[in-house]
Amino acid sequence: MTRAISLHQVSKSYTRGFRVVDRLSLDIEPGEFLVLLGPSGCGKSTVLRMIAGLEEIDEGELLLDGEWSNDLLPADRHMAMVFQNFALYPSMTSRDNIGFPLRIESPGENPRARVDATARMLGIEDLLDRFPAQLSGGERQRVAMGRAIARHPTAFLMDEPLSNLDAKLRNHLRAEISALTRKLGVTTVYVTHDQAEAMSLGDRVAVLRGGVLQQVGTPRSVYALPRNVFVAAFIGTPRINLLRGLVRAPLDGAMTVSLGKQYLRLPEPLSLDHQLLRVQQGREVIVGLRSEAVRIASPATARPGEVHITGLVEHVEFQGHEVLVHFNTGSQPAVVPDLEAPRPVPPVRRRRRDAGTVLERLRGRAGALRAGPVVTLEHPADAAADLAPPEGRLPGDLIVRTTPDIDLRHGMQVPLLVDIAHLFVFDQHGDRICPAPARLPDLDE
Ligand SMILES: Nc1ncnc2c1ncn2[C@@H]1O[C@H](COP(=O)(O)OP(=O)(O)OP(=O)(O)O)[C@@H](O)[C@H]1O
Ligand SMILES: [Mg+2]
Numbered sequence: 088m089t090r091a092i093s094l095h096q097v098s099k100s101y102t103r104g105f106r107v108v109d110r111l112s113l114d115i116e117p118g119e120f121l122v123l124l125g126p127s128g129c130g131k132s133t134v135l136r137m138i139a140g141l142e143e144i145d146e147g148e149l150l151l152d153g154e155w156s157n158d159l160l161p162a163d164r165h166m167a168m169v170f171q172n173f174a175l176y177p178s179m180t181s182r183d184n185i186g187f188p189l190r191i192e193s194p195g196e197n198p199r200a201r202v203d204a205t206a207r208m209l210g211i212e213d214l215l216d217r218f219p220a221q222l223s224g225g226e227r228q229r230v231a232m233g234r235a236i237a238r239h240p241t242a243f244l245m246d247e248p249l250s251n252l253d254a255k256l257r258n259h260l261r262a263e264i265s266a267l268t269r270k271l272g273v274t275t276v277y278v279t280h281d282q283a284e285a286m287s288l289g290d291r292v293a294v295l296r297g298g299v300l301q302q303v304g305t306p307r308s309v310y311a312l313p314r315n316v317f318v319a320a321f322i323g324t325p326r327i328n329l330l331r332g333l334v335r336a337p338l339d340g341a342m343t344v345s346l347g348k349q350y351l352r353l354p355e356p357l358s359l360d361h362q363l364l365r366v367q368q369g370r371e372v373i374v375g376l377r378s379e380a381v382r383i384a385s386p387a388t389a390r391p392g393e394v395h396i397t398g399l400v401e402h403v404e405f406q407g408h409e410v411l412v413h414f415n416t417g418s419q420p421a422v423v424p425d426l427e428a429p430r431p432v433p434p435v436r437r438r439r440r441d442a443g444t445v446l447e448r449l450r451g452r453a454g455a456l457r458a459g460p461v462v463t464l465e466h467p468a469d470a471a472a473d474l475a476p477p478e479g480r481l482p483g484d485l486i487v488r489t490t491p492d493i494d495l496r497h498g499m500q501v502p503l504l505v506d507i508a509h510l511f512v513f514d515q516h517g518d519r520i521c522p523a524p525a526r527l528p529d530l531d532e
Contacts (some may be wrong), residue, residue, distance in 0.1 A: 089274050091114070091274070092115040093148075102475065104271075107298050110147065120275045121289060122292045123295060131279075134278075138242075166242040166243070167243055168246065169232060169245045171251055175231060179218070181230045188234060201237050209267075214413035228249070232248075240273065243268060246278045249284070285306070287306075291302065292306055292322075312415075314437070316373050319511060325488065328486055329423065331347070331419045333371055335366055351396070370514075375510075378487055379488060382487070383501055385502050395503070416484055485503075
């Protein structure tokens with residue numbers, strides 16, 4: 088039997104007056120795989136422990152299959168927890184580790200058949216007679232999974248079960264957990280601070296920040312329609328580019344979003360979304376551009392809805408199948424507090440360059456740009472005369488993803504096309520203005 092788990096306005100404080108979980112409401116359907124995602128300390132484990140009954144709920148309600156269950160004993164919830172540190176008994180073999188909870192639950196029964204069936208499912212039959220110290224990290228985690236599965240729980244509660252493992256094994260076990268929980272059809276609440284893990288595993292992802300639920304939705308919808316700048320920045324690699332912008336909407340001219348030394352001119356007629364920006368006239372906003380919203384190409388190749396700006400190459404990150412190019416565009420990055428992993432900053436490079444020299448060097452080098460996306464360099468934007476950041480500021484305000492066949496070097500000045508249809512705009516509080524929710528009706532916001 089699998090469980091529906093509902094939290095209604097659930098709060099928890101360890102110190103008086105400070106809620107580490109703040110009025111959280113979440114409905115998890117039977118058989119659903121829900122991921123709780125957020126930075127360290129945002130309350131993920133606390134939520135999981137409240138669902139398990141290991142932590143008291145201060146306020147609000149926990150409903151299991153619609154029944155009020157705040158005070159239900161952990162054992163009566165029939166849920167299985169899997170932790171990051173595996174938590175196996177060191178003095179027991181894998182067989183006994185897996186069988187132990189079964190012996191406790193049904194003392195008269197021999198758990199052997201269930202242990203064997205579970206071991207077959209996980210492919211760990213030949214590990215059953217070994218002790219935890221004789222197992223690798225991945226094998227230990229499989230045994231820990233086995234212990235959870237053998238109990239036929241009503242729900243799996245997994246707290247960063249893979250974070251002690253190396254990247255390759257993590258990917259492998261991630262796929263296994265996904266396949267297994269779906270095969271078993273058991274409701275799963277999975278805690279992680281790793282957005283890639285959340286996106287690849289979850290039917291839905293619930294993003295927490297400081298104990299407060301920011302958004303819950305399918306991976307697709309939280310990526311495409313982040314409710315606020317925190318969610319936008321937390322989800323997606325490379326991190327979304329967030330720039331400080333200023334909306335200008337003169338009555339007799341084109342509406343623009345100024346990005347420091349350059350601006351985006353919004354195509355006419357204005358879309359419904361962009362019309363919403365009128366009320367922001369004269370105000371600071373945060374512009375969000377995912378790396379796929381910008382491409383390196385000459386203005387002559389612009390498609391409808393693309394706007395030209397210029398970038399100065401600061402740093403090129405080769406990743407094999409793709410390249411991440413860090414540009415200076417003369418704009419100021421917007422800072423989002425609470426993000427656990429700040430965007431990696433490329434090493435600070437030499438003194439600022441004289442734009443004239445850069446252009447000369449570029450002309451000389453244009454032939455070095457090999458086939459692939461065409462990059463012509465005859466259209467430096469007028470505003471691009473000095474894109475380098477002021478002394479002391481870290482360079483690189485815009486990261487663009489491109490194919491490895493394009494040869495870019497530090498100091499080159501390159502035309503960029505911004506796809507305005509993929510432009511995010513957030514207000515000063517970080518709430519999304521564009522795109523408006525009604526824009527993408529197929530998404531489940
Ligand atoms: N027993 C406790 N007593 C006091 N404070 C606690 C206790 N347990 C957790 N906290 C605090 O509550 C907050 C949320 O903790 P929690 O363990 O739920 O975070 P988390 O999101 O799981 O973080 P991590 O990703 O680091 O595991 C943190 O600020 C933590 O310091
Ligand atoms: Mg935790």
